[in-house]
Amino acid sequence: MRDIVLNEVTKAYGEQTVLREFTARFKAGEVSALLGPSGAGKTTIARLVLGLERPDAGTISGADVRCSCVFQEDRLCPGLTAEANVQLVLPHAQWPRVAEALRELGFTKEDAQKQAQYLSGGQKRRVALVRAVEAQGELLVLDEAFKGLDEENREKAVEYVKRGRGGRTLLLITHDPREAETFGAKSMYVPPGEKVWGGGEETRGEVDNNSERSSS
Amino acid sequence: MALAILFWLLVWQVASLVIGQELFLPSPLAVLRALFSMVQEQVFWLSVGNSLLRIGLGFLLGLAAGVLLASFSVAFSLVDTLLRPLMLLVRSTPVASFIILALVWVNSRYLSTFISFLMVLPVIYSGTYAGLRAADKSLLEMAAVFHVGFWRRMRAIYLPALRPFLLSSCELALGMSWKSGVAAEVIGLPVGTIGERLYQAKIYLMMPELFAWTLVIILLSGLFGKLIIQGLKMAAKNLSGEGAPE
Ligand SMILES: Nc1ncnc2c1ncn2[C@@H]1O[C@H](COP(=O)(O)OP(=O)(O)O)[C@@H](O)[C@H]1O
Ligand SMILES: [Mg+2]
Numbered sequence: 001m002r003d004i005v006l007n008e009v010t011k012a013y014g015e016q017t018v019l020r021e022f023t024a025r026f027k028a029g030e031v032s033a034l035l036g037p038s039g040a041g042k043t044t045i046a047r048l049v050l051g052l053e054r055p056d057a058g059t060i061s062g063a064d065v066r067c068s069c070v071f072q073e074d075r076l077c078p079g080l081t082a083e084a085n086v087q088l089v090l091p092h093a094q095w096p097r098v099a100e101a102l103r104e105l106g107f108t109k110e111d112a113q114k115q116a117q118y119l120s121g122g123q124k125r126r127v128a129l130v131r132a133v134e135a136q137g138e139l140l141v142l143d144e145a146f147k148g149l150d151e152e153n154r155e156k157a158v159e160y161v162k163r164g165r166g167g168r169t170l171l172l173i174t175h176d177p178r179e180a181e182t183f184g185a186k187s188m189y190v191p192p193g194e195k196v197w198g199g200g201e202e203t204r205g206e207v208d209n210n211s212e213r214s215s216s
Numbered sequence: 217m218a219l220a221i222l223f224w225l226l227v228w229q230v231a232s233l234v235i236g237q238e239l240f241l242p243s244p245l246a247v248l249r250a251l252f253s254m255v256q257e258q259v260f261w262l263s264v265g266n267s268l269l270r271i272g273l274g275f276l277l278g279l280a281a282g283v284l285l286a287s288f289s290v291a292f293s294l295v296d297t298l299l300r301p302l303m304l305l306v307r308s309t310p311v312a313s314f315i316i317l318a319l320v321w322v323n324s325r326y327l328s329t330f331i332s333f334l335m336v337l338p339v340i341y342s343g344t345y346a347g348l349r350a351a352d353k354s355l356l357e358m359a360a361v362f363h364v365g366f367w368r369r370m371r372a373i374y375l376p377a378l379r380p381f382l383l384s385s386c387e388l389a390l391g392m393s394w395k396s397g398v399a400a401e402v403i404g405l406p407v408g409t410i411g412e413r414l415y416q417a418k419i420y421l422m423m424p425e426l427f428a429w430t431l432v433i434i435l436l437s438g439l440f441g442k443l444i445i446q447g448l449k450m451a452a453k454n455l456s457g458e459g460a461p462e
Contacts, residue, residue: 050361067361075358077372079456088372089362135362 001028001138001169002062004049009058011044018044021058024188026171028062033172033180036190042173043072045190046141049171068135070145072173074124076131078117082107085116086131094134101130101164105156121148129157133164140165143173158182242424250424251431259408264436267328267410271397272440274332275390279444281333282340283382289341290348299341307338311396315403324404328411331400332393339392343385347378371456379452386444394437 004026011019018041026032026049034042047053049063068089076085086098102112105126116124129145142161146154161170162183172185180187225244232243242250254260289296311331318330355373358364364372401411410433417426 052357052361066363069361071354071358073354075354077355077376079376080372084372088359088368089364131362 001065001167003028004062004139004169004171005060006045006048006055007059007061009048009055009060011041011048011053011055019048019055023058026169027186028169029167031165031170031172031183031185033174033183033185033187034190035174035177035180035187037192038175040190040192042190043143046143046171046173049139050141063139065138066136067139067141068132068137069141070125070128070132070143072143074116074128076116076119076124076127079115081113081115082119082123082127083112085127086134089131089135098130098134101134101160102127104160105130106153122150122153125149126153126157129161133161138168139171140168141171141173144175145172146174146179239421239423242427246424247427247431250422251428254425254428259413262408263410263413264432266406266408267398267401268436268440270326270329270406270409271332271393274329274397275336275393275440275444277329278333278336278389278393279340279386282337283344285337286341286344287348289345303338303341306334307342311335311399312403315400318400319404324406327404327406328397328400328409332397335392335396336389339385339389340382343381343388344378347381348374350381351377375452375456383445383448386448387441390441390444391437394433394440398433 006022006024008021008023009019010017010021022041022045024032024045034045036042044053046069048055048060050067050069051063077088080088082102083098086102087095090098099109099112103109107123107126111119111123116127119127125145125148129142132140132142132145145161146157149157158179170183170185172180172183174180177187228241228244232238232241232246235241238246285295285299289299314331314334315327318327322330351374356369359369359373398411398414401409402415403411405412405415410429414426414429416422417429
């Protein structure tokens with residue numbers, strides 16, 4: 001596994017430049033957190049890393065690996081059951097462990113067999129989380145994955161992700177600095193607007209470890 | 217609904233009494249009598265069977281080809297570009313022109329198959345095309361990230377999107393296939409078909425029979441349609457597995 005390095009990445013949607021010469025390094029096998037206000041460009045960074053967007057300028061390396069992720073939206077197939085939504089991304093041989101994982105996150109047998117369209121918001125979030133953690137890959141991207149979970153379920157989910165991550169590189173996107181802390185993540189703050197991140201040569205290519213900057 | 221039908225039957229009966237001309241407007245009772253004597257003849261069942269098979273075959277071929285071609289169009293933009301004007305042409309050409317052309321090109325035996333196929337094809341094509349295009353982009357993106365295979369993607373994402381489009385275009389195409397198929401038979405007069413019976417009823421001025429045959433066509437088209445729609449619904453249900461992707 002290699003570090004994932006974004007080097008002076010610029011990305012614009014039409015007139016709006018979301019990232020300008022953005023540089024960061026997400027260490028292989030470790031947890032990195034992206035913090036920042038809504039609209040700062042966190043999801044855009046995730047999409048670039050996942051290969052769903054191409055940078056207008058700059059390079060991304062180390063990201064051409066198999067990924068799994070929790071999208072900011074749940075992106076569950078509405079007609080499939082909770083269980084089937086997870087099975088969809090797994091080879092047949094790994095299906096048996098899906099029920100187990102769902103139960104661990106507080107799903108009853110009945111709820112696991114409910115179509116996703118009839119699940120509550122928190123349940124959908126947890127199904128998306130199980131799908132991402134159970135799927136294969138070297139990189140796990142969680143875009144506000146714990147949003148909308150109550151305290152109890154959030155704790156369960158965090159424990160589950162910590163254990164289920166294995167040795168995978170984890171990119172954690174969140175509004176909440178405490179969430180990054182519980183993962184022992186190296187945090188970096190994505191400022192809103194078109195500001196250049198990093199600035200000085202000495203910080204370029206490094207993840208900012210100063211979580212004070214993340215209190216937005 | 218039942219009351220409304222009864223009302224119009226009464227209107228029909230009264231109108232035919234007022235006109236008093238069996239040749240112009242037969243009464244519902246006369247039509248019913250004609251129907252009863254018709255079904256006792258072997259030629260009735262032969263004609264029904266022939267027309268049902270041929271028009272039905274045309275519909276099924278049109279359905280299969282429409283779904284297949286539309287799938288290719290969605291997958292490959294070159295196919296899309298090539299087929300677009302062709303489908304537009306087939307869709308806007310008058311049935312009558314096709315019937316005349318078909319009489320020159322193909323055996324009149326399979327005239328109604330050919331015509332029903334041509335009527336069904338563009339309708340199913342555009343329905344399938346729209347349905348596949350309506351597949352949720354964000355789910356497709358999810359499937360790409362997770363390396364979800366082709367068949368699983370079909371079942372979990374494309375099929376649910378396609379279903380309502382395909383069902384409504386089938387309902388539309390079903391009516392068209394029967395109307396155009398019988399019209400083709402009336403013009404091409406293949407032996408032992410409903411079209412031939414209709415034509416004979418016309419030249420011998422057997423109005424009750426003409427009405428009775430019309431009734432038979434409506435019933436056949438309705439039953440055939442029910443069967444197809446039910447079959448499609450079941451197929452979709454089995455394929456999507458009501459939950460399980462495999
Ligand atoms: N596909 C898109 N088209 C146009 N604008 C977009 C698109 N995706 C994101 N943006 C814009 O880019 C900015 C950053 O969005 P995003 O990366 O989602 O921020 P965050 O995840 O930090 O809230 C926002 O202003 C958003 O409106
Ligand atoms: Mg976001």
